[in-house]
Amino acid sequence: xxxxxxxxxxxxxxxxxxxxxxxxxxxxxxxxxxxxxxxxxxxxxxxxxxxxxxxxxxxxxxxxxxxxxxxxxxxxxxxxxxxxxxxxxxxxxxxxxxxxxxxxxxxxxxxxxxxxxxxxxxxxxxxxxxxxxxxxxxxxxxxxxxxxxxxxxxxxxxxxxxxxxxxxxxxxxxxxxxxxxxxxxxxxxxxxxxxxxxxxxxxxxxxxxxxxxxxxxxxxxxxxxxxxxxxxxxxxxxxxxxxxxxxxxxxxxxxxxxxxxxxxxxxxxxxxxxxxxxxxxxxxxxxxxxxxxxxxxxxxxxxxxxxxxxxxxxxxxxxxxxxxxxxxxxxxxxxxxxxxxxxxxxxxxxxxxxxxxxxxxxxxxxxxxxxxxxxxxxxxxxxxxxxxxxxxxxxxxxxxxxxxxxxxxxxxxxxxxxxxxxxxxxxxxxxxxxxxxxxxxxxxxxxxxxxxxxxxxxxxxxxxxxxxxxxxxxxxxxxxxxxxxxxxxxxxxxxxxxxxxxxxxxxxxxxxxxxxxxxxxxxxxxxxxxxxxxxxxxxxxxxxxxxxxxxxxxxxxxxxxxxxxxxxxxxxxxxxxxxxxxxxxxxxxxxxxxxxx
Amino acid sequence: xxxxxxxxxxxxxxxxxxxxxxxxxxxxxxxxxxxxxxxxxxxxxxxxxxxxxxxxxxxxxxxxxxxxxxxxxxxxxxxx
Numbered sequence: 001x002x003x004x005x006x007x008x009x010x011x012x013x014x015x016x017x018x019x020x021x022x023x024x025x026x027x028x029x030x031x032x033x034x035x036x037x038x039x040x041x042x043x044x045x046x047x048x049x050x051x052x053x054x055x056x057x058x059x060x061x062x063x064x065x066x067x068x069x070x071x072x073x074x075x076x077x078x079x080x081x082x083x084x085x086x087x088x089x090x091x092x093x094x095x096x097x098x099x100x101x102x103x104x105x106x107x108x109x110x111x112x113x114x115x116x117x118x119x120x121x122x123x124x125x126x127x128x129x130x131x132x133x134x135x136x137x138x139x140x141x142x143x144x145x146x147x148x149x150x151x152x153x154x155x156x157x158x159x160x161x162x163x164x165x166x167x168x169x170x171x172x173x174x175x176x177x178x179x180x181x182x183x184x185x186x187x188x189x190x191x192x193x194x195x196x197x198x199x200x201x202x203x204x205x206x207x208x209x210x211x212x213x214x215x216x217x218x219x220x221x222x223x224x225x226x227x228x229x230x231x232x233x234x235x236x237x238x239x240x241x242x243x244x245x246x247x248x249x250x251x252x253x254x255x256x257x258x259x260x261x262x263x264x265x266x267x268x269x270x271x272x273x274x275x276x277x278x279x280x281x282x283x284x285x286x287x288x289x290x291x292x293x294x295x296x297x298x299x300x301x302x303x304x305x306x307x308x309x310x311x312x313x314x315x316x317x318x319x320x321x322x323x324x325x326x327x328x329x330x331x332x333x334x335x336x337x338x339x340x341x342x343x344x345x346x347x348x349x350x351x352x353x354x355x356x357x358x359x360x361x362x363x364x365x366x367x368x369x370x371x372x373x374x375x376x377x378x379x380x381x382x383x384x385x386x387x388x389x390x391x392x393x394x395x396x397x398x399x400x401x402x403x404x405x406x407x408x409x410x411x412x413x414x415x416x417x418x419x420x421x422x423x424x425x426x427x428x429x430x431x432x433x434x435x436x437x438x439x440x441x442x443x444x445x446x447x448x449x450x451x452x453x454x455x456x457x458x459x460x461x462x463x464x465x466x467x468x469x470x471x472x473x474x475x476x477x478x479x480x481x482x483x484x485x486x487x488x489x490x491x492x493x494x495x496x497x498x499x500x501x502x503x504x505x506x507x508x509x510x511x512x513x514x515x516x517x518x519x520x521x522x523x524x525x526x527x528x529x530x531x532x533x534x535x536x537x538x539x540x541x542x543x544x545x546x547x548x549x550x551x552x553x554x555x556x557x558x559x560x561x562x563x564x565x566x567x568x569x570x571x572x573x574x575x576x577x578x579x580x581x582x583x584x585x586x587x588x589x590x591x592x593x594x595x596x597x
Numbered sequence: 598x599x600x601x602x603x604x605x606x607x608x609x610x611x612x613x614x615x616x617x618x619x620x621x622x623x624x625x626x627x628x629x630x631x632x633x634x635x636x637x638x639x640x641x642x643x644x645x646x647x648x649x650x651x652x653x654x655x656x657x658x659x660x661x662x663x664x665x666x667x668x669x670x671x672x673x674x675x676x677x
Contacts, residue, residue, distance in 0.1 A: 011644065011645075011648050014641055014644065014645075015610070015613045015614060015641065015644070015645040015648070016613045017641075018613075018614075018615070018616025019613065019616055022616065045636065045637035045640070046637065046640065046641075049637065049641075206656055209656060210656055210659055210660070211636075211640055213640075217640060217644050218644070
């Protein structure tokens with residue numbers, strides 16, 4: 001819903017929240033359901049009200065548990081039956097500097113005393129996280145601390161031994177250090193958010209005295225939005241592609257009219273500098289696995305000429321797709337989405353022309369548009385919009401762009417072969433199929449939560465659940481890594497099977513769409529059968545659960561030799577494969593021994 | 598601003614906050630008259646009334662407001 005996209009009108013959202021909620025719940029969107037526990041150190045009603053709307057808008061339907069006022073510590077550490085039976089999927093701890101109880105009290109305190117206070121204060125929060133993780137085994141999101149509005153000693157408060165701002169800054173570092181070292185804890189940076197809103201707007205002492213709100217109700221929508229971004233990122237709902245216009249978006253001027261020497265990019269002019277900064281900002285997204293694409297009304301030769309400007313930072317090779325032509329942009333974006341096998345809801349489209357943005361909003365409402373009236377505005381919208389909120393970075397992320405570029409090369413080769421199998425052989429593919437090794441747990445979790453198309457059951461597991469099945473004797477878990485002459489595709493396929501007597505139920509089978517039609521699924525099946533046979537399994541059962549995005553695999557089990565048991569009216573189906581007499585199906589991928597890689 | 602105009606604008610605010618287009622307030626309306634008027638709705642209402650009429654209630658006023666009539670009086674004094 002457009003009114004819930006950044007920049008939103010927080011006051012209006014809260015005022016009309018019931019109507020907005022009703023509209024979202026009746027719009028026919030299929031949403032994943034999540035149980036969210038909110039443990040507060042201050043009043044949380046507004047937070048929950050706004051969070052619900054933003055999560056619904058991100059495709060997540062939340063149910064909430066709300067702690068009693070300021071009972072976050074008690075709920076976490078001593079437990080609470082209501083919370084236990086709620087079985088949260090995710091826990092948010094809504095604390096603030098109002099919950100710091102061990103501030104230095106006198107300028108006479110020595111450094112060691114303050115140090116002692118810090119470690120005691122930190123221990124309170126650490127105890128909260130550790131108790132929660134032990135009991136619930138689920139992601140925990142923790143606010144860090146905002147700076148106070150009032151200070152007695154001026155700047156000295158920020159750097160003196162007993163300063164409160166100094167105390168907060170040090171505590172925040174301790175939170176970050178812990179979160180980096182311990183998976184499953186995510187820091188919600190309200191220290192940044194309160195600064196960006198302005199501390200004078202953020203703090204509202206009256207809201208505290210009257211209602212025990214730790215911040216102004218007017219900034220709570222901002223807080224809830226930024227929190228919702230972390231949650232949707234944990235559940236794999238991030239955007240994945242930035243699709244960019246060129247003229248007056250990546251440089252000043254029009255390349256077709258002004259020529260390469262006439263466009264503004266680089267240090268000579270103020271406008272040129274602004275576009276250099278923008279290009280470098282956008283370039284940085286690549287390192288987090290975000291794909292860049294071009295969608296511009298231009299002749300392709302001119303587009304490339306502009307991107308080859310000697311002062312340019314983005315080069316043609318930085319983009320996984322360059323669409324420079326005179327077709328309508330919605331058509332170009334749709335094509336790019338098909339080429340990359342990514343849904344339109346993965347796209348953020350940036351254009352300086354508001355008419356193009358409006359056209360995309362009308363034709364392709366699932367594409368997020370950023371109408372760019374100037375560079376700083378676009379960077380701010382990208383910053384606050386949270387489209388690419390990072391909750392984990394895997395090594396694959398850092399290489400993703402190269403992998404997609406290699407895909408484009410592979411596609412270019414495809415044309416010149418006699419048969420498809422010749423082409424596959426020419427790719428010199430090899431694969432390693434592992435159990436769930438600890439090294440890959442993060443990548444597996446990421447794949448499990450974001451693969452929608454080649455995904456037979458779309459069952460989601462969080463990181464802890466993945467760890468659990470990985471060591472469970474009742475499960476067979478496989479993850480496959482595919483290499484070819486163009487590079488390493490990383491972990492691209494995951495299977496989780498549960499043993500049930502001499503039957504194995506496939507609870508999850510997914511594959512990254514970038515390796516479709518490479519026979520990797522056959523290599524995975526061969527390995528699954530071989531492990532199943534060793535475990536005394538006679539029959540494998542496959543389940544297809546229809547989702548809005550996985551129709552490509554509705555007949556998958558049939559295509560690899562399973563027999564149909566039943567087909568339900570809702571589109572789901574059940575299949576089986578008897579293992580007796582099974583012969584390996586993969587002919588084109590060389591299976592490497594795990595030790596040799 | 599006369600009472601009639603204030604009531605008409607207040608009705609718009611109440612209808613949004615409680616999601617109920619049939620609400621019609623009077624001087625005597627209290628939180629007991631509207632089923633969903635709980636503490637969350639109350640804060641929403643205060644915020645929304647303040648935004649609608651461009652004023653800020655004082656703490657003492659918020660805690661001593663007994664009915665919509667009290668609200669109207671304050672709006673008539675300071676509202677825009």
